[in-house]
Amino acid sequence: MMYRTSRKFCKSLFPTKFLAGSSLAARSFSTVARRNDRFKLPNGINNNGSSEFEGTLARTDSTVQVEHPSESDLPTSEPVKGRGGFHHKRTLPSFSLEGKVGVVTGGARGLGLVMSQSLIISGGDLAIVDLDKQEAERQAVELLATFKRENSAEVRLPKITAYHVDVADSASVETAVAEIINSHGKIDSLVTSAGFCENFEAITYPVDRLKKLWDVNVNGTYFFATAVARHLISRKAQGNMVFIGSMSGSVVNVPQPQAPYNASKAAVRHLAASFTVEWAAASIRVNCISPGYMVTELTKRILDKNPDLRKQWTALVPQGRLGKPEDLMGSVAFLLSEASQYVTGADLRVDGRYTLT
Incomplete structure (x- = not known):
């Protein structure tokens, strides 16, 4: 049986953030878990990112770029005010010690x-x-x-x-x-x-x-x-x-x-x-x-x-x-x-x- 993964651009409040290495990207744990459950690597397929399969390390094709959401894509909210100034609106208010x-x-x-x-x-x-x-x-x-x-x-x-x-x-x-x-x-x-x-x-x-x-x-x-x-x-x-x-x-x-x-x-x-x-x-x-x-x-x-x-x-x-x-x-x-x-x-x-x- 052949397994294939598909990629779609999606507007998310949590943009992909590239970490160490050009091909390693951060995703929510729930997304990784769902992918791991659905897509198991067949025998003989390694996890080095060279195949079309996505393994348990959730490697991402380095040619795929996920655009950062524009301001219009974000929910309307006032910036969080702290004594260090105004936090960026993407900062959770719950981090404030006000x-x-x-x-x-x-x-x-x-x-x-x-x-x-x-x-x-x-x-x-x-x-x-x-x-x-x-x-x-x-x-x-x-x-x-x-x-x-x-x-x-x-x-x-x-x-x-x-x-x-x-x-x-x-x-x-x-x-x-x-x-x-x-x-x-x-x-x-x-x-x-x-x-x-x-x-x-x-x-x-x-x-x-x-x-x-x-x-x-x-x-x-x-x-x-x-x-x-x-x-x-x-x-x-x-x-x-x-x-x-x-x-x-x-x-x-x-x-x-x-x-x-x-x-x-x-x-x-x-x-x-x-x-x-x-x-x-x-x-x-x-x-x-x-x-x-x-x-x-x-x-x-x-x-x-x-x-x-x-x-x-x-x-x-x-x-x-x-x-x-x-x-x-x-x-x-x-x-x-x-x-x-x-x-x-x-x-x-x-x-x-x-x-x-």
């Missing part, structure tokens, strides 16, 4: 600062929590100044506040949460980015440093999450939390020795899963983002002094490059917004495919 108050621990530096920027760009108000009070206050001023500079016509400015908090101290956390609620009126979302990593061999790891690492990475996440959860439950309000884990919570990175750090990030990932089950009835979603190697200012200084380590790390990343902190902005905005309202307990790995090899 009217939401977010808290970012460790939000004045490194990956936490990028999370803070993402919340502001997506339309939210922000409470920056950091152990470095001066840096938190400086970044709050800088973020607002940047927003004014890039959105000169915006009438309503985001409210950005800064707080000095030791996340490893439950009393300090409780005080900060109360101050944030007093200033902003509420808390809707939480990003726990406070954490650190040290490299010691397991048999010589200083006990005091081991306890400090666990207090900050694990207990700090626990203290802040439970404090915010109590507030949300008392308000009978929906809430979203994102814990910043690490690919090190799933794999053992080499060559650096960091067993306690790896264990702490595995604990953070499982805390997210445990909390989201426990708080499901309260409509509190908890997800985890596990970044791969991200070139923060601190990491860059380390790698600049050790080019061989940079080469080794890069060689282990299938995508061929180390991550940029900005690679995380879309992920955190997605998980904090209504666009991910049915996503909970997930571990989103942003690692350039590192953990797949």
Whole structure:
């Protein structure tokens, strides 16, 4: 029996988007599944795109061009307004954080600062929590100044506040949460980015440093999450939390020795899963983002002094490059917004495919 596929141009709200390789195109999963069910490759036909058959990889003839829909083909709708300006009308309104108050621990530096920027760009108000009070206050001023500079016509400015908090101290956390609620009126979302990593061999790891690492990475996440959860439950309000884990919570990175750090990030990932089950009835979603190697200012200084380590790390990343902190902005905005309202307990790995090899 001969099987044939036919191609038709169709006006769709979701235009074909070409990915890596001239012949690989993105389609909706449902479309791919239907095609795979209907068109099975006969024996002897390969999947390299050279035949007239379409296989399970959904390869598309590179000569076929699907036109981007014109404005007249799109449904009429107003652009989505966020504090970063007007989003393109093809952006789902559910990605906006307008009217939401977010808290970012460790939000004045490194990956936490990028999370803070993402919340502001997506339309939210922000409470920056950091152990470095001066840096938190400086970044709050800088973020607002940047927003004014890039959105000169915006009438309503985001409210950005800064707080000095030791996340490893439950009393300090409780005080900060109360101050944030007093200033902003509420808390809707939480990003726990406070954490650190040290490299010691397991048999010589200083006990005091081991306890400090666990207090900050694990207990700090626990203290802040439970404090915010109590507030949300008392308000009978929906809430979203994102814990910043690490690919090190799933794999053992080499060559650096960091067993306690790896264990702490595995604990953070499982805390997210445990909390989201426990708080499901309260409509509190908890997800985890596990970044791969991200070139923060601190990491860059380390790698600049050790080019061989940079080469080794890069060689282990299938995508061929180390991550940029900005690679995380879309992920955190997605998980904090209504666009991910049915996503909970997930571990989103942003690692350039590192953990797949």
